[in-house]
Amino acid sequence: MRDVLPQQSPMWQFLEDRVAAVLASYGYREIRMPVLEMTELFKRSIGEVTDIVEKEMYTFEDRNGDSLTLRPEGTAGCVRAAMENGLLHNQTQRLWYQGPMFRHERPQKGRYRQFHQIGVEAYGMAGPDIDAEVILITARIWTALGISGLQLQLNTLGTPEERAAYRKELVAYFESNIDLLDEDSRRRLTSNPLRILDSKNERMREMLDAAPALMGYLGDESKSHLEFVCNTLDSAGVEYVINPRLVRGLDYYSRTVFEWVTDRLGAQGTVCAGGRYDGLVEQLGGKPVAAVGFAMGLERLVAILEETNPAAADSAVDVYLVLQGEAAVREGLVLAEQLRDALPMLDVISNCGGGSMKAQFKRADRSGAQYALVLGDTELAEGTVVVKPLRCDEQQISVMRDELFGVLRSRFSS
Numbered sequence: 001m002r003d004v005l006p007q008q009s010p011m012w013q014f015l016e017d018r019v020a021a022v023l024a025s026y027g028y029r030e031i032r033m034p035v036l037e038m039t040e041l042f043k044r045s046i047g048e049v050t051d052i053v054e055k056e057m058y059t060f061e062d063r064n065g066d067s068l069t070l071r072p073e074g075t076a077g078c079v080r081a082a083m084e085n086g087l088l089h090n091q092t093q094r095l096w097y098q099g100p101m102f103r104h105e106r107p108q109k110g111r112y113r114q115f116h117q118i119g120v121e122a123y124g125m126a127g128p129d130i131d132a133e134v135i136l137i138t139a140r141i142w143t144a145l146g147i148s149g150l151q152l153q154l155n156t157l158g159t160p161e162e163r164a165a166y167r168k169e170l171v172a173y174f175e176s177n178i179d180l181l182d183e184d185s186r187r188r189l190t191s192n193p194l195r196i197l198d199s200k201n202e203r204m205r206e207m208l209d210a211a212p213a214l215m216g217y218l219g220d221e222s223k224s225h226l227e228f229v230c231n232t233l234d235s236a237g238v239e240y241v242i243n244p245r246l247v248r249g250l251d252y253y254s255r256t257v258f259e260w261v262t263d264r265l266g267a268q269g270t271v272c273a274g275g276r277y278d279g280l281v282e283q284l285g286g287k288p289v290a291a292v293g294f295a296m297g298l299e300r301l302v303a304i305l306e307e308t309n310p311a312a313a314d315s316a317v318d319v320y321l322v323l324q325g326e327a328a329v330r331e332g333l334v335l336a337e338q339l340r341d342a343l344p345m346l347d348v349i350s351n352c353g354g355g356s357m358k359a360q361f362k363r364a365d366r367s368g369a370q371y372a373l374v375l376g377d378t379e380l381a382e383g384t385v386v387v388k389p390l391r392c393d394e395q396q397i398s399v400m401r402d403e404l405f406g407v408l409r410s411r412f413s414s
Helices: 009-025 039-045 051-056 075-084 128-145 160-176 183-191 193-198 202-209 220-236 298-308 326-342 357-367 377-382 401-413
Strands: 036-038 058-061 067-070 093-102 114-123 151-156 256-261 270-276 291-297 319-323 348-350 371-375 384-389 397-400
Touching (some): 009 128, 036 039, 039 051, 114 298, 128 256, 160 193, 291 298
Antiparallel strands (some): 384 397
């Protein structure tokens, strides 16, 4: 877990603001869930035999003896909130959330034990049109952030019935190659065999490439569902690759799954993952509801932005008031308020805590301000303010107080 320091937070704010604006433009509304949930929620949704539940969750008993868990992901909590608050019955919902998640796993570049996600969940829409929309949303988010070079990988998991037939064939294939499976894959053979396809063990690559493909087990509906999504992406100019090894291990997933990946973050290259999970609401005790969504990791996206577009979030202020003398300090605070009223697009810092003129100019320079406004006894007596450029070769000027707003407006509008 780590701190996000003041010099880093502007990039986070840039990312969060841009994503929120894109989601609002598609009609998605924000929902805020607690970071603590009953442990049973995640056991029922994620599964008791998964690594997340067995090894990674932060779980404890409270004073009443209830087992609580810091949320390791957001989908289960969103479904629980939607069910409890009557958002799913005979309705469609487009929701999004953001916030910290918690997993006790090995930290690496872009991945921490407290990490942050923005998640999107759409409920009550069974057709492939909403699958296509959520993927188009992600593509627009990358454009809004100025991120390029991500690859969209797409696959289908079919229906649970189609996947059950495929799973039987897949298990038989792996059992015939049991000597080639690593320890982790052997453990998954009975509990989660599809996840073996996603193994990063290069020694298993040839065997995995020869494994049966799910595509051969799909019915006409599943094929047409995928075809609609692909045709829509083609028409919208969104490039993708079909990755038959892109899977989800949990039974409630169906049909469309997708990931956006990058090679900029080492082994952990996924920055956004999503798909359809029509079986989850019923698994958590509700009536069957179609659902599709995605989640994106903010730490990973921030790391990409810091590397490729560090100027995306300019945190520098515009104006710094250098004040000398008690009367000037008092008058400077008032002047700063007047500037914020008259020119709300400007970020203004008024020097506080005293200091010599030299010390104050050092603070002004460190703030990144474009201009220093100097106010002292002489300026108070004359009704003037000195405008001193800090980032260009302009000459400093002395202007009357009532002319200052016009001068600054012209400087920052050019």
